Amino acid sequence: MMGRRDGAQIAPSCTRDAPAVARVRAPGLLSTVQDLGRTGYRRFGVIHSGAMDRVAAQVANLLVGNHPAAAVLEMTLTGAALHFEQEALIAVTGLGLATFVDGEPAPCWRPLYVAAGSTVSFHPLPQGCRTYLAVAGGWMVPLWLGSASTDIRAGFGGLAGRPLRAGDALPIGCASERGLRILAALKSKRTRAPFAAPLWRVSWNALPRYEINPVIRVMEGPQANAFTVDSQRAFFTSPFRVTPQSDRMGYRLDGPALSLSRPLEMLSEAVTAGTIQVPPDGRPIVLMADSQTTGGYPQIAQVASVDLPRLAQLRPGQTMRFAPIGVREAQRLWRQQVQWLRCLTAAIQQAF
Amino acid sequence: MNGWQLCPLGDSAVRIQFGDQLDETVHRRLLTIADQLRQHPFEGMEECVPAYTTLTVFYNPVHMDYADVEQRLTEVLQQMSDAPVQPGRTVEIPVCYGGAYGPDIEFVALHHGFTVEEVIAMHTAAAYRVYALGFSPGFPYLGGLPTALATPRRATPRLAVPAGSVGIAGVQTGVYPVETPGGWQIIGRTPLALFRPWEHPPTLLAPGDTVRFRAIPSEAFDAWAEGGRTS
Structure with missing residues (x-):
């Protein structure tokens, strides 16, 4: 460990003396460092956390030559403003924000070269909720329990266990060789704009079907049959609205109140992202990335993992409907999504 | 099985x-x-x-x-x-009961018609089993609270319960590992860190452990907190 320079342990190609940083000029409503979460610590009561839209986060990383699980910045509804002191390769994915580099509109879902001294900022769009900003080399925050994700409630992980604040310096890791090649290729094509981007972008066809009023596919929850027949029917026939009391921990939904056939005495058991639990008031809660590890409310359904990114992009006021899906089909769709991310990785490797 | x-x-x-x-x-x-x-x-x-x-x-x-x-x-x-069943460990948790560390202990005593000393004696005499960790990192779901001590939650939850607080809610007792909002009746506080993300395992307790609480004076709490984790 002696004499090793910060940030130098990641890629041998890194020759910087000190880690580059992005200076946070404005933090945005809720901007946190996230990766794909903490796996293996639920039994200690440590939440999984990680990016709410795991597909968007992974795509952002792939576009800048990072490992898909590298740390990204997740911005919610409003964006941060970041000043890059050195040139950088970045990518913006997700939904809800338009990107600007030194005030000029810049495209998303593709790699972006930004010159030294640029400021990247965002303007809110009418739809979408979470935008991801990846930088070649990743955001270099210390790993806690194997993950860079911010656990706001427990106050650890990410940048000092909290959302970004103005004045923060976000350290940037060393780009991979592929990241450096993408950066060099874009830089050579730069004209007078403060940034350079390729003409292509990741195809919408390959991404989750982001919709304003989506149909979310769910499997039966362990206590589904404890609900009245009417409630089970209402769950699948009525729209449910995302209420303002929704966050990374869970979405509280407004719709018909769901009731049990008879009172159910439950002992707490494991819950996870996508678990739809129903507290005594009958209003379902969909647990999301910051779901607690255990819960004691009856679980009516479990969202298919492939639909969690689509849910992640809903904002309060939007509605969804639920449709049943089998476990086998949900797992097939999961593998398809993984396969698609592998194809994207291969395509980028071929291009650069 | x-x-x-x-x-x-x-x-x-x-x-x-x-x-x-x-x-x-x-x-x-x-x-x-x-x-x-x-x-x-x-x-x-x-x-x-x-x-x-x-x-x-x-x-x-x-x-x-x-x-x-x-x-x-x-x-x-x-x-x-x-398969043979593994015995759990026994973990002793020092607790400073009452005063600023346990603001609800008098309510709990009054609720049952006990003295504060009786509440402490009953809470420290029992052996508690850790059934699960959850709610927050390292929070133990404990079984074994003497039924005589079962007390309803506070009508109004506190916005911030300090880390280490020992509480009672209905028939449950537990320790808050990190500062969170909470409605439990707080009867004391331990200087031990229940969540320690810098270690592996990252929690003081594990499911299957037996917990015993031991009363310590407030001077001991301060010394403990200043001296760091001594056990």
């Missing part, structure tokens, strides 16, 4: 239920199976989470689909019918 049921918890977890009654013997068995799975994980298994009567096994469906996981777990459960 007999009497278990498997059901999927979505597309990436399986819930194994062992009856629906709180039972120490069942819980011991369930922890033994969790240990076994952890030592011999199947391909794609990510983690298993024990609770009171359930063990939930998380896996990555890229490696195995539900039917394969179900078959694999059934084999393990059948083989484990006679």
Whole structure:
């Protein structure tokens, strides 16, 4: 460990003396460092956390030559403003924000070269909720329990266990060789704009079907049959609205109140992202990335993992409907999504 | 062992239920199976989470689909019918009861017609079993609170309960590992860190442990806090 320079342990190609940083000029409503979460610590009561839209986060990383699980910045509804002191390769994915580099509109879902001294900022769009900003080399925050994700409630992980604040310096890791090649290729094509981007972008066809009023596919929850027949029917026939009391921990939904056939005495058991639990008031809660590890409310359904990114992009006021899906089909769709991310990785490797 | 049921918890977890009654013997068995799975994980298994009567096994469906996981777990459960049960550890937790550290202890005493000293004596005399960790990192769901001490939650939850606070809520008792909002009746505080993300394992307690509380004076609390973790 002696004499090793910060940030130098990641890629041998890194020759910087000190880690580059992005200076946070404005933090945005809720901007946190996230990766794909903490796996293996639920039994200690440590939440999984990680990016709410795991597909968007992974795509952002792939576009800048990072490992898909590298740390990204997740911005919610409003964006941060970041000043890059050195040139950088970045990518913006997700939904809800338009990107600007030194005030000029810049495209998303593709790699972006930004010159030294640029400021990247965002303007809110009418739809979408979470935008991801990846930088070649990743955001270099210390790993806690194997993950860079911010656990706001427990106050650890990410940048000092909290959302970004103005004045923060976000350290940037060393780009991979592929990241450096993408950066060099874009830089050579730069004209007078403060940034350079390729003409292509990741195809919408390959991404989750982001919709304003989506149909979310769910499997039966362990206590589904404890609900009245009417409630089970209402769950699948009525729209449910995302209420303002929704966050990374869970979405509280407004719709018909769901009731049990008879009172159910439950002992707490494991819950996870996508678990739809129903507290005594009958209003379902969909647990999301910051779901607690255990819960004691009856679980009516479990969202298919492939639909969690689509849910992640809903904002309060939007509605969804639920449709049943089998476990086998949900797992097939999961593998398809993984396969698609592998194809994207291969395509980028071929291009650069 | 007999009497278990498997059901999927979505597309990436399986819930194994062992009856629906709180039972120490069942819980011991369930922890033994969790240990076994952890030592011999199947391909794609990510983690298993024990609770009171359930063990939930998380896996990555890229490696195995539900039917394969179900078959694999059934084999393990059948083989484990006679496995020896591991005894848990006993962990002593020093607690400074009452005063600024336990602002609700007088309410608890009054509620039952005890003196504060009696509440402390009863709370420290009992042995508590850790059934699960959850709610917040390292928070123990403890069984074994003397029924005479069962006290309803506060009518208005506190916005911030300090880390280390020891509380009672209904028939439950527990310790807050990190500062969170909470409605439990707070009777004391421990200087021990229940959540320690810098260590492995990252928590003081594990499911299956037996907890005993020991009363310490407030001077000892301060010394402990200043001297760091001495045990």
